[in-house]
Amino acid sequence: MLQALGGTVPPNTDHAVSVSLPTWRANVGYEEGEDWVISKMVCGYPRFFVHPSIQKLAQEIIRRHGNPETETATLFASVKTALLCQSFILSKLPAEDARKVRIVNFIPSPHAEAGPTTVTSSLSAVIYPKEHAPISKQVWQHSGNGISSRRGEFCLRALEDGFLVEEKVPATSAESLSQRPCKGPRRYQGKGSITGITRSPPAEASPLANGVEDGRDYAQFIEERFGRNLSTMLANQAKLAVRKRISGVLTADVELPEALEADSAEGRVAGISEDDVYLYPSGMSAIFNAHQTLLASRGQLKSICFGFPYTDTLKILQKMGARLFDLDDLEARLKNGERFLGLFLEAPGNPLLRTPDLVRIRSLADKYDFAVVVDETISNFININVLRYADIVASSLTKIFSGDSNVMGGGAVLNPQGQYYKLLKETYERDYEDIYWAEDAVFLERNSRDFVARIDKINSTSENITAMLKDSPLIKEVHYPKYSPTRPIYDSLRNPNGGYGGLFSVTFHSNAEAIAFYDTLEVLKGPSLGTNFTLASPYVLLAHYGELEWAKSFNVDPDLVRISVGLEEVSDLRSRFKTALDAVERARK
Structure with a gap:
């Protein structure tokens, strides 16, 4: 039985990464903000939908430090990331409204300082009038720096029990906070914490809640929070293993x-080495911070977003540079004297699964002095090696690296052979904050242990299913690296045992046929990809609902259905796709 509208994907998962949108009409309703869809959503993709645990934490902070009638808050794991949000909000408001936007910082109380391996968390809340929520949402969504749902649960309990307290600082302005010294590198900074978050001791003792007053010590709090099922004390080791992978x-x-x-x-x-890998709360955070690192190391030049990019990569860069789809155009601009900070691209691209000519891009980058940042999420580094042509490779570890769709994560990898390696390395080591939450790291490491074996199975199944669909006259086109006009480029990037990945898209001869296929296909349906279960989505409808005609102008069909293949048996999936094709045939008649 398929998951009901608004339910978690996967089902019965507290920290699910996706949400069930089981029909075409439900996807349209979601984009239109219709109550019959929105009211049933118990979760959503974490950068688009604030998890209930984070909502509860924000409400508690506002109850204590704001006005519940008029104010709300957006939560971050560090002062630095909170300041970015505050600055963005202030840039959109008149000067007289600035004082209404403020940051309240929380740090572990002295009672939480139990030893060198204690699990603790800092927290920064950007508080602002409710009418400015859409502005703050842009930062939450496009930077990917917001706190995770597991951190939200932990902080709420710690706040209620008196183990997380407000940090008292003499200065309250953003300018004063931003002048705090940065002690880099920060990969494992912060005594008494395995989260790697820098914190300062409280300026004065804070009133404690019932937990401490009742005599409950922090060890008991940790035991009650985590139980005996999660080795959170191994979080740093988990991060090391992830970075090695x-x-x-x-x-x-x-x-x-x-x-x-x-x-x-x-x-x-x-x-x-693993020291060239940096972990982030999400893949978008890795991309956002790659751009911030380039700005910090190379100056305030504009960047290029090449190809048909993931929607949030585009939003990060659209006000900072050019959007280009053709390498001849790029080369002509460069020859004409234009200069750029970096070129951001996906290999292969989403949702048409075409692979940019990285050899030519690398040649232009070397000649005209710009960095190359490649998002490899779709095919992943087991299948292809793009790092040799990039300066930075970013990836969403939320996807196939994890597979279980129950934890967020991102990674940025520096190419030690790249022309900017020394400069980028110095900047990352100076500016990088490890704000990846301990629990998330443990889950990500566990999930990724069978990463290689899962990739092999998904590669094989995907080739079988795409061949089946390509042979059907009911399908207009199958978009998959194996059948793409850019296959020779993809093949040149393939590792010796690499395949073509688990993501493909299909188009149909009419909207009615696309709807019939999507509504009938018996798989889980919702945003995201790279899951251990097959997941379908009307991707263009979700990612570009307000610009469907623009997408169509680049030969991206608004009725495209994107499929992420999971670990089901081939025979089972073939049967499900056959049933969906039968529905297409009926719709055609």
Whole structure:
């Protein structure tokens, strides 16, 4: 039985990454903000829908430090990320409204300082009038720096029990806060915390809630919060194992102890190590911070968003540079004297699965002095190696690296052979904040242990299903790297045992046929990709609802259906797709 409208995807998952939109009409209703859809949503993709645990935490902060009638809050894991949000809101408001936008910081109380491996969290709340929520939402969505739902649960309990208290600082202005010294590198900074978050001691003792007053110590609080089922004390080791997997120096499917003890093999490129990998709360955060790093290291030049990009990558860059779809156009601009900070692209692209000519792009970058940032999320580094042509490779670890669709994460990898490596490395080590939450790291490491084996199965199944669909006259076109006009470029990037990935898109001869296919296909349906279960979405409708004609002008069919293949048996999936094709045939008649 398929998941009901608004339910978690996967079902019965407290921290699910996707939400069920099981019919075409439901997707339209979601985009139109219709109550019959919105009112039933118990979750959503975390950068678009604030998880209930985070909503509760924000409400509690406003109850204590704001006006519940007129104000709300957006929550971040550090002062730095909160300041970015505050600055963006202030840039959109008249000067007289500035005082209404403020930051309240929370830090672990002295009672939470139980030892060098204590799980703690800082928290920064940007408080502002409710009417400015749409502005703050842009930062939450496009930067990807917001807190995770697991951190939200932890902080709410810690706040209520007196283990998380307001930080008392003499200065309250954003300018004063922004002048705090940055002690880099911050990968594991902060005594008494495994979250890597820098914090200052309270300026004065804060009133404590019932937890401390009742005599409950912090060890008991941690035991009650995490139980015996989660080794949060291994979070730093989990992060190390994840970074070893992402760098390519660990490709075996092994448990955490073996991952930590295994000798490092040759990684993606010569000289790479896990120290060239930086973890973030989401893939979008990795991309956003890659752009911030380039600005900090190379100056205030404009960037290029190349190809048909993921919608939020586009939003980050659209006011900062050019959007280009043709390398001849790019080369002509460069020859004419235009200069750029960096070029951001996907390989392959979403949703047409075409692969940009990275050899030519790298040649232009070397000649005209710009950086190349590649998002490899769709095919992943087991299938293709794009790092050799990039300066930074970003990836959403939320997707196939995790697979279980129950934790967010992102990674940025530096190419040690890249022309800007030394400069970028110095900037990352100076400015990087490890704000990836301990619990999330543990779940991500666990989920990724069988990453290689899952990729192999999904590659094989996807080739089988796409071949079946390509042979059907009911399908207008199958978009998949294997059948793409850019296949020779993709093949040149493939690793020796690499495949074509688990994502493909299909188009139909009419809107009615697309709807019939989507509504009939018996798989889970919602945003996201790279899940261990097959997941379908009318991607263009969701990602570009307000600009469907623009998408169509680039030969991106508004009625396209995107499929992310999971671990189901091939025979089972073929039967489900056959049933959906039968519905297409009936719609045609």
